[in-house]
Amino acid sequence: MRLDLxxxxxxxxxxxxxxxxxKLVGCMALILxxxxxxxxxxxxxxxxxxxxFYSFSRLPLSFLRHRLRYPGLFLLGIVAxxxxxxxxxxxxxxxxxxxxxxxxxxxxxxTTRFFSILTVALILVGTTPFLxxxxxxxxxxxxxxxxxxxxxxxxxxxxxxxxxxTMQTAMQLRGGTELSPAAPxxxxxxxxxxxxxxxxxxxxxxxxxxxxxxxxxxxxGYGHPATTGAIARSxxxxxxxxxxxxxxxxxxxxxVAELCLPQP
Amino acid sequence: xxxxxxxxxxxxxxxxxxxxxxxxxFSLKQINRTPNPSEGVPRAALLTAAxxxxxxxxxxxxxxxxxxVLNGLLGVVLGYYAxxxxxxxxxxxxxxxxxxxxxxxxxNAVIMGIPALVAAALFRSRDRLxxxxxxxxxxxxxFAFLAGACGVGLAALLFYSLVILNLPAELNAQAEQxxxxxxxxxxxxLTLLEGIFTALLVLFLEKxxxxxxxxxxxxxxx
Numbered sequence: 001m002r003l004d005l006x007x008x009x010x011x012x013x014x015x016x017x018x019x020x021x022x023k024l025v026g027c028m029a030l031i032l033x034x035x036x037x038x039x040x041x042x043x044x045x046x047x048x049x050x051x052x053f054y055s056f057s058r059l060p061l062s063f064l065r066h067r068l069r070y071p072g073l074f075l076l077g078i079v080a081x082x083x084x085x086x087x088x089x090x091x092x093x094x095x096x097x098x099x100x101x102x103x104x105x106x107x108x109x110x111t112t113r114f115f116s117i118l119t120v121a122l123i124l125v126g127t128t129p130f131l132x133x134x135x136x137x138x139x140x141x142x143x144x145x146x147x148x149x150x151x152x153x154x155x156x157x158x159x160x161x162x163x164x165x166t167m168q169t170a171m172q173l174r175g176g177t178e179l180s181p182a183a184p185x186x187x188x189x190x191x192x193x194x195x196x197x198x199x200x201x202x203x204x205x206x207x208x209x210x211x212x213x214x215x216x217x218x219x220x221g222y223g224h225p226a227t228t229g230a231i232a233r234s235x236x237x238x239x240x241x242x243x244x245x246x247x248x249x250x251x252x253x254x255x256v257a258e259l260c261l262p263q264p
Numbered sequence: 265x266x267x268x269x270x271x272x273x274x275x276x277x278x279x280x281x282x283x284x285x286x287x288x289x290f291s292l293k294q295i296n297r298t299p300n301p302s303e304g305v306p307r308a309a310l311l312t313a314a315x316x317x318x319x320x321x322x323x324x325x326x327x328x329x330x331x332x333v334l335n336g337l338l339g340v341v342l343g344y345y346a347x348x349x350x351x352x353x354x355x356x357x358x359x360x361x362x363x364x365x366x367x368x369x370x371x372n373a374v375i376m377g378i379p380a381l382v383a384a385a386l387f388r389s390r391d392r393l394x395x396x397x398x399x400x401x402x403x404x405x406x407f408a409f410l411a412g413a414c415g416v417g418l419a420a421l422l423f424y425s426l427v428i429l430n431l432p433a434e435l436n437a438q439a440e441q442x443x444x445x446x447x448x449x450x451x452x453x454l455t456l457l458e459g460i461f462t463a464l465l466v467l468f469l470e471k472x473x474x475x476x477x478x479x480x481x482x483x484x485x486x
Contacts, residue, residue, distance in 0.1 A: 200469050
């Protein structure tokens with residue numbers, strides 16, 4: 001498993017230098033505005049804004065291609081099905097197979113919204129270090145329990161994943177279950193029990209490690225009121241405010257166009 | 265079982281965020297009622313990491329293989345920490361792998377998190393319903409099975425209902441109902457399998473490290 005969260009955060013671009021709190025608010029506003037869009041004539045504008053935003057971020061296209069792949073598979077299921085089962089206006093028919101206009105329009109809408117929202121989300125996480133994003137969330141009011149849990153989970157995810165891989169290898173070397181569908185089917189129940197024991201052991205190890213981690217954190221002052229008080233908020237540069245206002249205006253214009261303008 | 269970006273309209277996404285905020289507030293309120301709320305944070309975080317890694321593991325189900333959702337088990341082991349744990353897990357999955365999305369984050373948290381809390385309450389009800397049989401292993405197994413199956417079953421029901429009922433083009437009511445029924449029936453074997461797996465794992469934990477299950481009873485009673 002490759003965990004490459006901060007691969008492109010060191011690059012230089014106007015989006016990289018945008019202050020994390022403003023970037024978070026601006027990107028979320030744009031994402032929700034894109035989710036509002038139902039009218040097909042707004043889709044070219046949505047793609048245009050997304051592409052301009054992406055080009056400003058100077059993130060490589062390979063990053064976008066790679067990250068679109070997995071969620072795209074789920075979408076493919078809907079794209080392949082909806083035109084044939086949804087709608088009333090027949091566009092094309094051959095024996096029992098019928099393609100509906102409303103279904104095709106729905107596919108266009110879903111795909112464009114998916115592409116635009118995912119791209120904006122990638123710009124947000126691709127140009128901001130994970131810890132800065134967490135700090136921004138914390139300063140915007142995220143609970144300290146949630147912030148600490150996220151940070152510790154991220155910190156120990158690598159360790160736990162390595163632990164699991166080592167335990168799997170050890171189990172296989174001792175003649176235990178091979179976790180592959182190609183393995184013999186006859187001992188399926190015994191394999192399921194072995195996997196349960198493997199994951200149970202992983203949970204126990206993680207639990208014991210958490211006890212040690214908590215003691216170490218306590219010794220460093222964790223849980224003391226002085227260390228869990230209000231967090232320091234650095235001032236936001238004026239340029240970041242202006243960028244936020246610009247992005248906010250774009251997001252608002254999509255919402256207004258969707259809600260107020262008549263259908264052409 | 266995560267809804268990607270672009271499928272749901274904004275009203276549902278915002279509604280999902282509102283419901284998630286409310287459930288997170290409720291869970292955190294319950295956690296903050298314990299004598300030392302910060303004590304459970306490292307435990308919940310490391311167990312979240314373990315669940316996260318475990319959910320990536322594929323289990324052979326001939327002729328293919330599946331991976332477990334484990335939200336029922338998360339509820340059984342973490343109690344009220346299960347909802348924050350699911351928020352953290354979904355956030356990391358969305359950021360690292362693109363599973364789910366930022367616009368649908370709230371909806372996905374509801375789909376996974378509320379069944380986890382229901383599963384936790386179900387497992388905990390064992391002590392209230394059968395106080396005289398506190399050490400009966402078969403009873404622990406039955407309630408763990410119900411918790412595991414309920415976690416994934418409810419999540420599947422919420423997931424498919426939201427996806428099918430919110431497609432932009434209207435399906436007719438009969439087609440919607442047929443699609444929903446077919447998909448849910450197709451999920452029955454997986455629900456049973458997840459229930460069996462949860463029961464096996466909880467029985468293993470009860471035998472080897474019972475305090476991992478009892479910790480939940482001590483610190484945050486559901």
